[in-house]
Amino acid sequence: MRELAAIFMSFATIAASYAAWARTTGLPRQLAPQQRSALAGMAVLALIATLSLWPRTDGLAMALLSSLFALCFSSTLFVVLEPLAPRVLWRAALVAPILAGLLAALSFLL
């Protein structure tokens, strides 16, 4: 469950990074520089959350490696699909951190 939470959080990380740094996005309006800076900060926070969510059962190195693969997958998915289906992707990006939080909370509680 924590792995899934980390994968959702990696998706949110990539979405925030994309909004902050991509030259063009499928968002309905252009973002102001301050908004981009805020999104960059959120991306860093989401990245930290992704790295810390992955379970350490196989050690820190393997957890970091697995998180890296999650980020690779999420970035491929997001960058390829965002120009094709922007609405779906941005809505998924909004839902992803909520789902990640819920799953993480459930995994700690259960």
Added chain:
Amino acid sequence: MKLPVHAFRSFLAYHTWGGVACGLVLHLMFVAGAVTLFLAPIRIWEEPLQHYPASESLKQSPQALLERGRAAIAHLPEAPKRLWLGLPQGRDGVARFQYSDLKTGNWIGGWLDPRSGAFVPEREQVGTFIYHLHYLWHPALPELEYLAGLLGVAFLLLVTTGVLIHLKDLVKNFFQFRPRGPRKTFWTDLHNVLGVMGLPFQILYCYTGAMIVLGPVLLTGITEPVFGRDVATANHVVWNEPGKIEPPGKEPALSLSLDEVLAIAKREVPGFQPISFGMQGYQKEHGKVRAYGSVPGSGPSRYANLLIDHQTGEVLHVDSPATDLASHATRRWVTGIHYVYFGNNAVRVLLALLALAGCATILTGNWIWLAKRKARGAGGKPHLLARLTAGVGAGTFVALAAFFVASRVLPMELPDRINTEQLCFFGALLGSIGWGLFARSALAVWWQQLGLAGLLLLIVPLLQARLTSAGLFGGGPRITTVMAVDAGLLGCGVLLLGVAWLLRRRAARGESAAVSEEADASAATSGTPGAAGVSGSELDADEERS
């Protein structure tokens, strides 16, 4: 950072021609690798005899299981030199027994039915074949494995040159993908995105794969210059083998039971849980037994093995994380990462998807080459590379799907069943390549073959219900592993059908664009106004259309 022009051109040439030369075989290896990530569940899924909870086999001690295997080969004129017993791991499966063929020395394996007690020779190798395909190994030509290693090195070269030629735009174009741009831009962006995003996976898995295959060759090459004639030290430092082992004698002698061997292993390595036992010279003077098992540890450090004198119980060697030299730890990590001795199914699914993205990186490289060629005005009929890319690219999925179907359709009692299955795979692959070579449109080949592969995969779980009641569509007690593989095959089938549908739609739009262009042309020649307005489709007509 900007490269000098001559360096850029050289790297681009290496990248382009290397990709065109090696890409299609690498694609086959990547797809097989993605399937191999699920080797353990596929091995249980494929053999109906394995559809029992592991607890049924584990009720008996290792020695009792070994005796059942030995009873099955009591008719042989002499005892085999080597025996092997594997215990089921995880929640499902049965014990496996192997012995070496008296003439060839090759392993002959089978399963120990936990209910009847019978030894059932192996009759199904879907998982094992795909695993071997991943590194191009085949018993008829085992040397192909080295070609796989060299292809791994070639892929590393492709990745490195790709990064170097893309370096100046790496940050600037990091998130750039323009699907509605011209064809060449579309393929170039997609190639760059897939390549850059998948870079850590591609580098890590190609490096570790090449090391696993070519490492022993390189190590053998440096052994004598480094260690001279000191074979014992070389064996220990390089291979983590005991310095010197006396081969088993020829005189009969009592061997310890495997239960006693296991007790010794547990005493020597605390927390040792058995996986398998390999025996040489069983019931001979100073026969040897190697006990493989898992130990408390994380990631690649979770496995250990011990070499024990089967007659006296003397521990000759321990290969565990606690006894590793730096060279052994390196090997443990290299193999541990490549064989995914970490994480769980979530990691395996991620890696499988990244491997498929790697396939797309390779194939988009070919399409860039074709798009550039077309831009130079060398269009016309589909190029051989376009035909081959379609035939091998999509044909790999058709061949794998046909292989799965054959494994469920062929009667279990069929003599030489394993070879017949493999012939089905190679026949389907060659047929798909031929289809690609002679088809009029490469895009049509893609959607038709992917659609066919999807349909074939969708029927596999239904066919599985003929052989076992443990799957998704079976009526008996369900086995989680079998149901999971059935569900995975259904998912892959739906995914392939979805991609085929999208490609078909694109092909149809390409055709309508072509019809519009023809209408424009005829309108222009007949002087009819108005028709030219509908030809402004941004879709460029299918480059492969003849």
